[in-house]
Amino acid sequence: MLQTGSENRQLIFLYERGKKKLMDGTRVVFADDVDPSSISGKIVECSWNKQEDCWFCMRIRADKSTPNDINTYRKVMRSITDNITEDKLLGEMSEISSLPMYADRKAHADRKAHAEKMAHQHRRRG
Template sequence: MQVSADGSSHQLFLIDKNKLWPLEGASVVFPHGEDPNMLSGKIIECSWLRDERKWEFMRIRTDKETPNAVRTYRKVMESIEDNITEEVLLSEIHEILHLPMYKERIQHDQRKMLMRGN
């Protein structure tokens, strides 16, 4: 996201078809006393505060020249709203690894590793 500040307020922007688009209704907090005016025009990385429904500034992205695309933003928000926990993810991985096609491959790889160790 790109931030623009005018002294009393700030706006986040995304990019679409090489044009900046304001992220309407978005609110960003600066937890460590950062001055939004000093960040104006910069690409920033934020994390989503689910309970507050606000973005929280994390850092300036010096490795990027443009903000995320609108499509990227939408995909990120879908992922956030899906709220997949680590526990759910690990459970899914465990189930997948026990499918016959993966179980056989894992057993094969383990045999190869044992043979190399001898």
């Protein structure tokens, strides 16, 4: 949750054990056409800007009445720091899918798909 404090200082709050917790030192950047004081008290969705070491406000979350829990924030930050790229994820998926427990299923699915394709072609010819 974004709140504007004295001197237009932007304060970001999350929830911890059902109470608002100030995320001191957290910086949020807004598009040029957004006045942060106009969205004070609202839940905002942000993306992490690694180069600027700050959050970028993407949109107001009108569908939410409370900010995320601190544990959600920690998990998001952990996944950001883990820096799992699409290539890394696809590589892991490929490796996992070739494990024997999945290879057997895949072979069975491939045989079934081939049989269905052949049956379809046979029906078209007939």
